[in-house]
Amino acid sequence: MSEDIRKNFASDNVTPVCSEVMEALSRVNHGGVPSYGEDTFSKTLKTRFGEVFEAEVEVFPVATGTAANSLALSAMVAPHGGILCDQSAHINSDEGGAPEFFTHGAKLVGIPSAQGQMDPATLPSTLVQNAEKGILAPPFQALSLTQATEWGTTYSCDALSQLSSTAHEHGLTVHLDGARLGNAIAHLGCSPAETTWKAGVDVLSFGGTKAGAMAAEAVVFFLNDRTRPLLNAMPHLRKRAGHTWSKHRFLSAQLLALLDNELWLTNAHHANMMSQRLVQALKRHPAAHLPFATESNEVFAVLPHPLLQELHDEGYHFYHYPTPEGVPGQLVRFVTSFYTRPDDIDALIDSLTA
Amino acid sequence: MSEDIRKNFASDNVTPVCSEVMEALSRVNHGGVPSYGEDTFSKTLKTRFGEVFEAEVEVFPVATGTAANSLALSAMVAPHGGILCDQSAHINSDEGGAPEFFTHGAKLVGIPSAQGQMDPATLPSTLVQNAEKGILAPPFQALSLTQATEWGTTYSCDALSQLSSTAHEHGLTVHLDGARLGNAIAHLGCSPAETTWKAGVDVLSFGGTKAGAMAAEAVVFFLNDRTRPLLNAMPHLRKRAGHTWSKHRFLSAQLLALLDNELWLTNAHHANMMSQRLVQALKRHPAAHLPFATESNEVFAVLPHPLLQELHDEGYHFYHYPTPEGVPGQLVRFVTSFYTRPDDIDALIDSLTA
Amino acid sequence: MSEDIRKNFASDNVTPVCSEVMEALSRVNHGGVPSYGEDTFSKTLKTRFGEVFEAEVEVFPVATGTAANSLALSAMVAPHGGILCDQSAHINSDEGGAPEFFTHGAKLVGIPSAQGQMDPATLPSTLVQNAEKGILAPPFQALSLTQATEWGTTYSCDALSQLSSTAHEHGLTVHLDGARLGNAIAHLGCSPAETTWKAGVDVLSFGGTKAGAMAAEAVVFFLNDRTRPLLNAMPHLRKRAGHTWSKHRFLSAQLLALLDNELWLTNAHHANMMSQRLVQALKRHPAAHLPFATESNEVFAVLPHPLLQELHDEGYHFYHYPTPEGVPGQLVRFVTSFYTRPDDIDALIDSLTA
Amino acid sequence: MSEDIRKNFASDNVTPVCSEVMEALSRVNHGGVPSYGEDTFSKTLKTRFGEVFEAEVEVFPVATGTAANSLALSAMVAPHGGILCDQSAHINSDEGGAPEFFTHGAKLVGIPSAQGQMDPATLPSTLVQNAEKGILAPPFQALSLTQATEWGTTYSCDALSQLSSTAHEHGLTVHLDGARLGNAIAHLGCSPAETTWKAGVDVLSFGGTKAGAMAAEAVVFFLNDRTRPLLNAMPHLRKRAGHTWSKHRFLSAQLLALLDNELWLTNAHHANMMSQRLVQALKRHPAAHLPFATESNEVFAVLPHPLLQELHDEGYHFYHYPTPEGVPGQLVRFVTSFYTRPDDIDALIDSLTA
The missing domain is CATH 3.90.1150.10 (Aspartate Aminotransferase, domain 1)
Known part of the structure; x- marks a missing residue:
C-alpha cells in the first residue's frame, strides 16, 4: 500500500499527530513525576473536562478507542448482562470482539436501522420483550449510542434524550461512543454538554486520536446516581486491562492539548x-x-x-x-x-x- | 507528592522519555500512512528485532508492560490452563489481575523463593505433582520467568536453560518477562540471544518504557515448533484487548529508536x-x-x-x-x-x- | 401456574422421567464405585454411543442442554473467535448468554432465516465477508446448526452436508444442537449416523432430558482430524464448569437407558x-x-x-x-x-x- | 480399579444414593410441572432451608459442589476482585480452576496454615497489606472458609465469628464451603444457624451429594444488607453456567429429602x-x-x-x-x-x- 500522504481517505486514523499535541508531549517531557496518573498533568484532566462539559466528571484516559468503549461498557454491565446498540455500531461490528472480552461475554444485541440510528419509537418494546424472556436472555444493562454514527449521520439532541430517557426508565445506563463527537458537535452547533449528559448520556468515550492525538481517548463519567457506584471499579478495570500507562503524563498531555483553545x-x-x-x-x-x-x-x-x-x-x-x-x-x-x-x-x- | 526531579527513586517509570525516542516520534510524524501496523515503520520492526536477537521473530508492540506480559500469556495458555512462576513475579503480584483477565482465568501458581528465582532442582517435582491431580488442577501450560528478577537479581543463562528445558519436557512453553532485560544483559555481559531463545525462552516481553520509551513494549515470539502455532491468534488477541494502536507508527518508532545503536x-x-x-x-x-x-x-x-x-x-x-x-x-x-x-x-x- | 398434568404443552421439559430411566437409576445404586466417570457404567457410554452412531466417538455427559451446547462450543472456538448460527438458534436466543460465558466471549452471529434453517447458498459469502474484516471481526471458528430446528422443521441430510462442507472448507468445525435430534431422525427416517457425522457434523449435543431422562445430555465428538485436537481439553473444561458429577454413574445410567432398545x-x-x-x-x-x-x-x-x-x-x-x-x-x-x-x-x- | 463396595475409602463421593433420596425422586416423578424451578417442590425449598437454618434465606440448587462454590463466589466477587482463603481450600486446590472460570478470573489468594484453618490473628494485616497495593493487587471482596476443613478439622463458632467480623469490617462478604457442613455440625454439637449466619457467614455452599444425594448442592444466601444486593444476578448466573435444570423438581427433591427428619x-x-x-x-x-x-x-x-x-x-x-x-x-x-x-x-x- 502506497503512503501518498494526500490521497489517503481511508480513515481519520491514517493521519499524523497535530502539531499542538506533539508540542504538548515535549513540554511535559522533563523530570521525574509520579507514575500511573498521580502526576499534576493527569490531575488537571478532570478539571479541564469538567469545564468543557460543564459537569462534574471523572476521567480515565486510555490509548485506543476500542479500549475506551470496552472499558466503559465493562464498568456499566455485568458479565451476565446485555448491551443494546445499533447493528452498525463500532462496538458490534469493528472492534474484534473487544466489548465481549472486556465485559466477560456480556451479550451485544445490534438492532438493524436505516441510517445507523436507533429508533426512539421502538426501543420500549425491544426492552420489554427482552425482559419477558427472564433467565433465557441476558438482561439489558446498557444502551450504547454512537455520535456521529457509523454512517456519518448525527442524532439530534432530542433523539438522544428520548432514547436515554427510555433506557433510564428500564434501568439501563447510557453510553455514548464519541470517537467523532467533535464532528457531531461541529455539525449540530450545540455544546458538548447538550449532546452528552444533558441528553441523558451517563458515560462517554471521548475520541482524541482521530481528532489529532497520537493515541489518546478518555472514558468520561458524568457523575450522577447511576454512575457514582461504577467509579470504584474503574482504576482496577483499567489496570487489569493493561491500559494504565506508567508514564501517564504523556497520555494526559495529549488530551489537554486537544481541549486547549477548543x-x-x-x-x-x-x-x-x-x-x-x-x-x-x-x-x-x-x-x-x-x-x-x-x-x-x-x-x-x-x-x-x-x-x-x-x-x-x-x-x-x-x-x-x-x-x-x-x-x-x-x-x-x-x-x-x-x-x-x-x-x-x-x-x-x-x-x-x- | 512532590515532583522533585532528582530525588525520585521510586521506579524507573517515573522518568521522562529519552531524547532519542522523542526525536523518533517527531521524525515519523508526517503524512497519511496505513493504520494498525501496516505502515513501513512497523513492518521494519520484525527485521530489526530479528537482527538484535539473531533469530527469526514475530513482534507485537503494545503500550504497557502489563499488556505485554498478559497478552503473551494469553497466547500461550488456554483459559483452563495453569501458569507457573516465582511468587514474587510481577504477573503474580503487581499487575492487578491482568494475566487472569487476559487468559480468562488461567491459574497463576507462584512458588516461594529466596531471591526471586525459581529453582531448577525442584521444578520437575512441582510439574509432576500438578499433573497427577488430573482434572482437579489446571494443567500447567507455561512457565514464566523474570529477567532481571523482581528482587534485582539475574538468572544465569545456565539456570534459564535448565528451567526451560524442564518446562519443554513437560509440554510447557517458556515466557520471559523482560521489563528489565537490558539491565540483566548489561550485568551478565551476554548477548540478547544468549539470555533468551538460546536459553530456551519461547516468548519475550521486551521492556521499552523503563528503558527510555514513552509507552512501548513488545511481545517477541522466537519462532520454533512451539511458538508457530500461537501466532495466528495474536493479531486478534491484541485488537480484542484494545492494544492495537490505529496510529501504529508511533508505537513502532519508539521501539526502533531503542534498538538503534543499542x-x-x-x-x-x-x-x-x-x-x-x-x-x-x-x-x-x-x-x-x-x-x-x-x-x-x-x-x-x-x-x-x-x-x-x-x-x-x-x-x-x-x-x-x-x-x-x-x-x-x-x-x-x-x-x-x-x-x-x-x-x-x-x-x-x-x-x-x- | 397450575400443574394439571395433561394440559401442559409448554415444553417437552415439563414432563416426568420415563420409567426405563428411573429403573436404570435404581439399578446402578449400589456399592462404592470410582467417582468422576471412572466407573464401569460411564466407561460403557463411549462404546454404546459408538454403536448407535456407527462411529468412533468420545462422550462427555452433562446435566443440561445449555451446558452441552456451551461446553461443546468452548472446545471448538477460542475466546477471540466467532460462532455462526441461525438467528433463532437456542444458543443465540434462549440460553441466557451461556455460550458467551463458556467460550469467554466468543461472538455469536445469528443470521436471519425464514424457517430456522441456514441457507447453504449464502453461507460462503457470509464467511468470506467476515474474513475480509481481518482483526476488526472475530474469525468464525464454528458453525452451529440445530436439528430439529427451533421452528420445528428439520434439515435434510443434503442441506446439512452442504453447510458442513462449506464450513470445513473455510476452516470451521461443525456443531449440531441435537436437543431434539431423535425427533428429527424419526421424521427423516434416516440413521443417527446419516444426520450427524456422515453429513459433516463434528460435535453433537445429544439431547436426553427432553427424550425422557431426568437431567442428562451428552457432548459427542465424532473422531476425525478436526476433533481429535479438541479432546485433551474437554475433561478440564467440563470440570472447570462444575459439570463433572462426582457420582457420575447416575448421569451415565440415564443415557444408557435411553440408548437401550432405541x-x-x-x-x-x-x-x-x-x-x-x-x-x-x-x-x-x-x-x-x-x-x-x-x-x-x-x-x-x-x-x-x-x-x-x-x-x-x-x-x-x-x-x-x-x-x-x-x-x-x-x-x-x-x-x-x-x-x-x-x-x-x-x-x-x-x-x-x- | 476394582469396585469392591466395602473397601473404598477414597472419598464420600464414591457412595451410592441413600434410599430416602431415591424414594423422594420417585415420589415427584409424575405429571407435567413447570420447568426451571417454578414447580411446587422447588418453591418449598426456600421455606424448608429457612426453617432448618432459622433464618430468611434464598436457595439456588445445583448438581455439584464445584458449581455451588464457584457460583456463590461469582455472585460475591467482581472479576477484578480477590478471594482470600486457606491454601488448602478446595476452591484453591481441587476444583480445576472453576472459581476462576465462574468469577472471570478473580484472584484466589491461598494463605498457608497448619490445620487448614485461617488464623483470625493475622487476617487483619493480610487485608491491610493487600489494600495498600492499590491497583497493583485485586481488591479482596470475599473471604472463603471451609467447614469442616480440608484436613478434617472444624472451626469453632468463635473462630468463624472472629474471621467473619474482620472480613465484614474490611468490606468483604463471607462464604462458607459446607461440602461437609453436616459433619462439622455433628462434631461441634451446635445448630446449623450457629456455625453459619450467627457466626457471620453470608453465603453457604450446602453439601448434599456427600451426605447422601445423587447430585444436589445448594447455594444458600442468608439475607442481610450485604447479600440482598447479590440476589438479582443469581438466576441469571446459574442459567448462564448451564446449572438450571429444566426438570428442576428432581434437584429440589433430593435436598428436601436430606432436610426431612434431619x-x-x-x-x-x-x-x-x-x-x-x-x-x-x-x-x-x-x-x-x-x-x-x-x-x-x-x-x-x-x-x-x-x-x-x-x-x-x-x-x-x-x-x-x-x-x-x-x-x-x-x-x-x-x-x-x-x-x-x-x-x-x-x-x-x-x-x-x-
Missing part, C-alpha cells in the same frame, strides 16, 4: 468543511449517489466500479462496503480530517469528474 | 552503573543491610526507620516493602535509570551518611 | 405422532394458520386471541411468541413428548374446535 | 462415628501418626509404605497426599460416609493391624 472542535470543524466540499461535488456528479446525509467527516457514496478503479489506480485509498443487491455501483467511504487540505479535496474531485 | 543497552548499562554507585556506599554503611545481590538497576536495602524518615523529609521517593519479622529496619528499594546522574546518587549517599 | 427414538417417534395428530386437526381448523412445516414434536400455529384465552382459562399451558405485524392472531407453540397421550391431544383438539 | 445430620453423625472408630484404632497403632485432629469424617494418617502397599493389594482405596520431607511414611486419607458400616471399619482395622 482544538478538538476546531479540528473537527475543519474536517467537516472538507467533507462538505466533497459532498457538494458529489451531489452534482451524475453517477454518484449519496445514501446518507453527510453530517460529520465521513462521506458515503455509491459510485460506478470503473470510476473507483481509476481512483484506485491513481493511488487513492478509501474503504469499500458491502453494497445492497440491485444498487448500481459500489458503496465507498471517504473520510476527511484536520489534516485534509482543500487542495486534497479538489484533486479528488478532479479525479472523480475527469 | 540505545536500550546503553541506557541499561548506565542505570546499572548508578545502582552500583549506590551499592558501594551502602556496603560501607554501618546500619544498612543488602539482602540481595544487586545485579540490575534495583537496589534493595534494609535501613533504620529514622534514617528513612529523614530521607522522606528531604523529598526522596522510594518504595517500602513488607519486612520480615525480626529484621531491624525497613526493606526499601531505590531504582536507577538512564536518567539518573552520578550527582543524584552522590546526593542520596550524602543524605544516607549524613 | 428408547430415545421410540419416545421421539411417539412425540412426533402426537404432534401430527394435532397438526391434522389444525389444518382443518378455519381460524388456524400453520406457518412452518411440522417435522418434529413442536407445533407452531397462529390462532385467534379469544380462542387462546379460552384454552388458557381451561388450564392449558403453551408458549406465546412475538407475532409479526399484520398477522391476525397470536403465534403459539404446542410441544408434545413421550408422555403425551392421544387422549390429551384429542381433548386439546376438542377445546380448539368447540 | 437426614443430612443423621448421615453425618454416622459417618463421624465411623471415622472415630478408625481413629481409636490408629491411635493405638504403633506405626501410625495422626497429624490432625479428626473432627469430621476424614481421617488423615501417616502410615508406613509397606503397610499401605498391603492395604492396596487387598483392594482398599484411599488417597495419597504429598508428605513433608523427613516424615517416615506416607500421608493418606480415609473417608467414611453414611454408607460405611462398623464392619467395614473393623475389617480395615484388622488389615491395618494384621
Whole structure:
C-alpha cells in the first residue's frame, strides 16, 4: 500500500499527530513525576473536562478507542448482562470482539436501522420483550449510542434524550461512543454538554486520536446516581486491562492539548468543511449517489466500479462496503480530517469528474 | 507528592522519555500512512528485532508492560490452563489481575523463593505433582520467568536453560518477562540471544518504557515448533484487548529508536552503573543491610526507620516493602535509570551518611 | 401456574422421567464405585454411543442442554473467535448468554432465516465477508446448526452436508444442537449416523432430558482430524464448569437407558405422532394458520386471541411468541413428548374446535 | 480399579444414593410441572432451608459442589476482585480452576496454615497489606472458609465469628464451603444457624451429594444488607453456567429429602462415628501418626509404605497426599460416609493391624 500522504481517505486514523499535541508531549517531557496518573498533568484532566462539559466528571484516559468503549461498557454491565446498540455500531461490528472480552461475554444485541440510528419509537418494546424472556436472555444493562454514527449521520439532541430517557426508565445506563463527537458537535452547533449528559448520556468515550492525538481517548463519567457506584471499579478495570500507562503524563498531555483553545472542535470543524466540499461535488456528479446525509467527516457514496478503479489506480485509498443487491455501483467511504487540505479535496474531485 | 526531579527513586517509570525516542516520534510524524501496523515503520520492526536477537521473530508492540506480559500469556495458555512462576513475579503480584483477565482465568501458581528465582532442582517435582491431580488442577501450560528478577537479581543463562528445558519436557512453553532485560544483559555481559531463545525462552516481553520509551513494549515470539502455532491468534488477541494502536507508527518508532545503536543497552548499562554507585556506599554503611545481590538497576536495602524518615523529609521517593519479622529496619528499594546522574546518587549517599 | 398434568404443552421439559430411566437409576445404586466417570457404567457410554452412531466417538455427559451446547462450543472456538448460527438458534436466543460465558466471549452471529434453517447458498459469502474484516471481526471458528430446528422443521441430510462442507472448507468445525435430534431422525427416517457425522457434523449435543431422562445430555465428538485436537481439553473444561458429577454413574445410567432398545427414538417417534395428530386437526381448523412445516414434536400455529384465552382459562399451558405485524392472531407453540397421550391431544383438539 | 463396595475409602463421593433420596425422586416423578424451578417442590425449598437454618434465606440448587462454590463466589466477587482463603481450600486446590472460570478470573489468594484453618490473628494485616497495593493487587471482596476443613478439622463458632467480623469490617462478604457442613455440625454439637449466619457467614455452599444425594448442592444466601444486593444476578448466573435444570423438581427433591427428619445430620453423625472408630484404632497403632485432629469424617494418617502397599493389594482405596520431607511414611486419607458400616471399619482395622 502506497503512503501518498494526500490521497489517503481511508480513515481519520491514517493521519499524523497535530502539531499542538506533539508540542504538548515535549513540554511535559522533563523530570521525574509520579507514575500511573498521580502526576499534576493527569490531575488537571478532570478539571479541564469538567469545564468543557460543564459537569462534574471523572476521567480515565486510555490509548485506543476500542479500549475506551470496552472499558466503559465493562464498568456499566455485568458479565451476565446485555448491551443494546445499533447493528452498525463500532462496538458490534469493528472492534474484534473487544466489548465481549472486556465485559466477560456480556451479550451485544445490534438492532438493524436505516441510517445507523436507533429508533426512539421502538426501543420500549425491544426492552420489554427482552425482559419477558427472564433467565433465557441476558438482561439489558446498557444502551450504547454512537455520535456521529457509523454512517456519518448525527442524532439530534432530542433523539438522544428520548432514547436515554427510555433506557433510564428500564434501568439501563447510557453510553455514548464519541470517537467523532467533535464532528457531531461541529455539525449540530450545540455544546458538548447538550449532546452528552444533558441528553441523558451517563458515560462517554471521548475520541482524541482521530481528532489529532497520537493515541489518546478518555472514558468520561458524568457523575450522577447511576454512575457514582461504577467509579470504584474503574482504576482496577483499567489496570487489569493493561491500559494504565506508567508514564501517564504523556497520555494526559495529549488530551489537554486537544481541549486547549477548543482544538478538538476546531479540528473537527475543519474536517467537516472538507467533507462538505466533497459532498457538494458529489451531489452534482451524475453517477454518484449519496445514501446518507453527510453530517460529520465521513462521506458515503455509491459510485460506478470503473470510476473507483481509476481512483484506485491513481493511488487513492478509501474503504469499500458491502453494497445492497440491485444498487448500481459500489458503496465507498471517504473520510476527511484536520489534516485534509482543500487542495486534497479538489484533486479528488478532479479525479472523480475527469 | 512532590515532583522533585532528582530525588525520585521510586521506579524507573517515573522518568521522562529519552531524547532519542522523542526525536523518533517527531521524525515519523508526517503524512497519511496505513493504520494498525501496516505502515513501513512497523513492518521494519520484525527485521530489526530479528537482527538484535539473531533469530527469526514475530513482534507485537503494545503500550504497557502489563499488556505485554498478559497478552503473551494469553497466547500461550488456554483459559483452563495453569501458569507457573516465582511468587514474587510481577504477573503474580503487581499487575492487578491482568494475566487472569487476559487468559480468562488461567491459574497463576507462584512458588516461594529466596531471591526471586525459581529453582531448577525442584521444578520437575512441582510439574509432576500438578499433573497427577488430573482434572482437579489446571494443567500447567507455561512457565514464566523474570529477567532481571523482581528482587534485582539475574538468572544465569545456565539456570534459564535448565528451567526451560524442564518446562519443554513437560509440554510447557517458556515466557520471559523482560521489563528489565537490558539491565540483566548489561550485568551478565551476554548477548540478547544468549539470555533468551538460546536459553530456551519461547516468548519475550521486551521492556521499552523503563528503558527510555514513552509507552512501548513488545511481545517477541522466537519462532520454533512451539511458538508457530500461537501466532495466528495474536493479531486478534491484541485488537480484542484494545492494544492495537490505529496510529501504529508511533508505537513502532519508539521501539526502533531503542534498538538503534543499542540505545536500550546503553541506557541499561548506565542505570546499572548508578545502582552500583549506590551499592558501594551502602556496603560501607554501618546500619544498612543488602539482602540481595544487586545485579540490575534495583537496589534493595534494609535501613533504620529514622534514617528513612529523614530521607522522606528531604523529598526522596522510594518504595517500602513488607519486612520480615525480626529484621531491624525497613526493606526499601531505590531504582536507577538512564536518567539518573552520578550527582543524584552522590546526593542520596550524602543524605544516607549524613 | 397450575400443574394439571395433561394440559401442559409448554415444553417437552415439563414432563416426568420415563420409567426405563428411573429403573436404570435404581439399578446402578449400589456399592462404592470410582467417582468422576471412572466407573464401569460411564466407561460403557463411549462404546454404546459408538454403536448407535456407527462411529468412533468420545462422550462427555452433562446435566443440561445449555451446558452441552456451551461446553461443546468452548472446545471448538477460542475466546477471540466467532460462532455462526441461525438467528433463532437456542444458543443465540434462549440460553441466557451461556455460550458467551463458556467460550469467554466468543461472538455469536445469528443470521436471519425464514424457517430456522441456514441457507447453504449464502453461507460462503457470509464467511468470506467476515474474513475480509481481518482483526476488526472475530474469525468464525464454528458453525452451529440445530436439528430439529427451533421452528420445528428439520434439515435434510443434503442441506446439512452442504453447510458442513462449506464450513470445513473455510476452516470451521461443525456443531449440531441435537436437543431434539431423535425427533428429527424419526421424521427423516434416516440413521443417527446419516444426520450427524456422515453429513459433516463434528460435535453433537445429544439431547436426553427432553427424550425422557431426568437431567442428562451428552457432548459427542465424532473422531476425525478436526476433533481429535479438541479432546485433551474437554475433561478440564467440563470440570472447570462444575459439570463433572462426582457420582457420575447416575448421569451415565440415564443415557444408557435411553440408548437401550432405541428408547430415545421410540419416545421421539411417539412425540412426533402426537404432534401430527394435532397438526391434522389444525389444518382443518378455519381460524388456524400453520406457518412452518411440522417435522418434529413442536407445533407452531397462529390462532385467534379469544380462542387462546379460552384454552388458557381451561388450564392449558403453551408458549406465546412475538407475532409479526399484520398477522391476525397470536403465534403459539404446542410441544408434545413421550408422555403425551392421544387422549390429551384429542381433548386439546376438542377445546380448539368447540 | 476394582469396585469392591466395602473397601473404598477414597472419598464420600464414591457412595451410592441413600434410599430416602431415591424414594423422594420417585415420589415427584409424575405429571407435567413447570420447568426451571417454578414447580411446587422447588418453591418449598426456600421455606424448608429457612426453617432448618432459622433464618430468611434464598436457595439456588445445583448438581455439584464445584458449581455451588464457584457460583456463590461469582455472585460475591467482581472479576477484578480477590478471594482470600486457606491454601488448602478446595476452591484453591481441587476444583480445576472453576472459581476462576465462574468469577472471570478473580484472584484466589491461598494463605498457608497448619490445620487448614485461617488464623483470625493475622487476617487483619493480610487485608491491610493487600489494600495498600492499590491497583497493583485485586481488591479482596470475599473471604472463603471451609467447614469442616480440608484436613478434617472444624472451626469453632468463635473462630468463624472472629474471621467473619474482620472480613465484614474490611468490606468483604463471607462464604462458607459446607461440602461437609453436616459433619462439622455433628462434631461441634451446635445448630446449623450457629456455625453459619450467627457466626457471620453470608453465603453457604450446602453439601448434599456427600451426605447422601445423587447430585444436589445448594447455594444458600442468608439475607442481610450485604447479600440482598447479590440476589438479582443469581438466576441469571446459574442459567448462564448451564446449572438450571429444566426438570428442576428432581434437584429440589433430593435436598428436601436430606432436610426431612434431619437426614443430612443423621448421615453425618454416622459417618463421624465411623471415622472415630478408625481413629481409636490408629491411635493405638504403633506405626501410625495422626497429624490432625479428626473432627469430621476424614481421617488423615501417616502410615508406613509397606503397610499401605498391603492395604492396596487387598483392594482398599484411599488417597495419597504429598508428605513433608523427613516424615517416615506416607500421608493418606480415609473417608467414611453414611454408607460405611462398623464392619467395614473393623475389617480395615484388622488389615491395618494384621
